[in-house]
Amino acid sequence: MTETRKIVLAQLPQTVGDLAGNADRMLAVRADYRHADLILFPELQLIGYPPEDLVLKPAVQARAAVELERMAAATADGGPAMLVGTIRVRDGLLYNVVAVLDEGRVVAVREKHELPNYGTFDEKRVFAAGPLPEPIDLRGMRIGLPVCEDIWFPTVCGHLKAAGAEIVIAPHGSPFEVEKDDLRRDGIAAVRVRETGLPLVFLNRVGGQDELVFDGASFVLNGDGRVAHQLPEWDAAVVETLWDRTDGGGWVCRPGKVHPCDPAPADAYHAMVVGLRDYVEANRFPGVVLGLSGGIDSALSAAVAVDALGAERVWCVMMPSRFTGDESLSDAAECARMLGCRLDTIPIAAAMTAFDGMLAGVFDGRAPDLAEENIQSRIRGLTLMAISNKFGPMLLTTGNKSEMSVGYATIYGDMAGGYSVLKDAYKTLVFELSRWRNANAPRFGLGPRGPVMPDSVIDKPPSAELREDQKDSDSLPPYDVLDPILHGLVEEELSVAELVERGYERETVVRIERLLYVAEYKRRQAPPGVKLGRRNFGRDRRYPITNAFRSA
């Protein structure tokens, strides 16, 4: 008779720091799958990923040990074993581990060997690296248990194969980046399978944690490289997989459902919706408030907010000045109508007059300039923060990555706010996403199925409307020139000379590089926002504020 095993993959969200809640969620899955042999959870499921310095706190380490014992005790009933990601102190050092719980106790622990220490990751700061992990014997299977980064290099899987592992099970905390789903499956996991000939289970978490979002998209590859299961992106999913022992002695996973992954730019839009939704819910805001100017950045931010939270939790405010055009007023009104959310109009002329009067003495003899322009932006920020204080919604800030790169935003003005969905989206992506959202509804959005902004919002030239007839193109190169230069400088770390070789004007590149470096002080004071690409401002790219280097 064929030998068969049932392994349940629990692609779950996590709440960093809520150890009891995370444990209860895992025990609830176990209660639903009592007939399974084994239930697998993502990396650090008990603690939440990434835990940052929280895990250095002795009280957290002690709580983790208590909760793990509670979960282990639950396995005394003879039901399924559990593979639980947690932390463990051994000989005074802290490890990122997967614990094997069975028969009422912790029967084995395997420590993460490769600690990622680049980009958004700095695990060497908090964890020690474990030795090469030996396979475990559980329910008649010899299982290799690499933790996340362990499968991104050949060493650990090669060692497990040599030590007789029959199957590789890899819990992950792998954050979203555009196109990373292909890299994980076809670029990394498939290579490990080719090297070892072993089937591989890749289980990732879902949901947002501050700047990071986790898309799930877990999968199972058989030893011949074929995809046996592909779990959905973004949704929590608990999937039972069935494994048969072959005549040759190995294990094969029976084929299951293969969900398609999102194409671009739907993937980036979904990431923004999940990032904002989970940030607002986890930090217990009733909703968000934002300034709706009739421009594309605030329109797209409002659309994402409505998709994430529902129209009744998104409060838009139009704050016209004497520079605000009629088209901006009507576009903002139409946008709020299409989204179905509240729009209040609060003119800022009275506050501008008050500031002119207050500053008349000290500004005497000075022509109006950027100082007055920025006061308008600061009056708007102050007004929105007053609404946040009075009624509780978090202020959603609307700056995009192009603006944040060159400092084209007013500090303590339109940069005021708690969270941003466009922070890692260059303006050209803002245009692409707005067009996409007008023609498509996101898979799990709470907003309207149809268009979310009038076409005029997308088609008109961008303007900050802080002075007469102002256009972004007065101070910046067109976005289809600016964005590739910024991508070269930020994502690719190119020099001025290398960008000139790509055909960009030297004078423009030199100016953009200078603006990028000089704006570092603004970015350090900017709110967090959803990471979408290879190199976000925040944890991925940590530049000095005081920086005299110029590449030309």
Ligand SMILES: Nc1ncnc2c1ncn2[C@@H]1O[C@H](COP(=O)(O)OP(=O)(O)OC[C@H]2O[C@@H]([n+]3cccc(C(=O)O)c3)[C@H](O)[C@@H]2O)[C@@H](O)[C@H]1O
């Ligand atoms: N290294 C440094 N470390 C610490 N602080 C530093 C600093 N350098 C300047 N500062 C401070 O920052 C101030 C200058 O920054 P800030 O007050 O923001 O003003 P600033 O960057 O000079 O002007 C804002 C720019 O953003 C544009 N804008 C504003 C609003 C919206 C939009 C849009 O389209 O979205 C565009 C606006 O047209 C203008 O070009 C200085 O007065 C100084 O106080």
Ligand SMILES: Nc1ncnc2c1ncn2[C@@H]1O[C@H](COP(=O)(O)OP(=O)(O)OP(=O)(O)O)[C@@H](O)[C@H]1O
């Ligand atoms: N008249 C206004 N009413 C309400 N909010 C405004 C107004 N003008 C600016 N804001 C707020 O300040 C942000 C920065 O806007 P600004 O118009 O200066 O530049 P922008 O980057 O082109 O943004 P947008 O495309 O949303 O207009 C806006 O996204 C919006 O949240």
Ligand SMILES: NC(=O)CC[C@H](N)C(=O)O
């Ligand atoms: N948690 C981890 O070890 C993540 C690192 C891994 N390279 C990833 O991005 O998926």
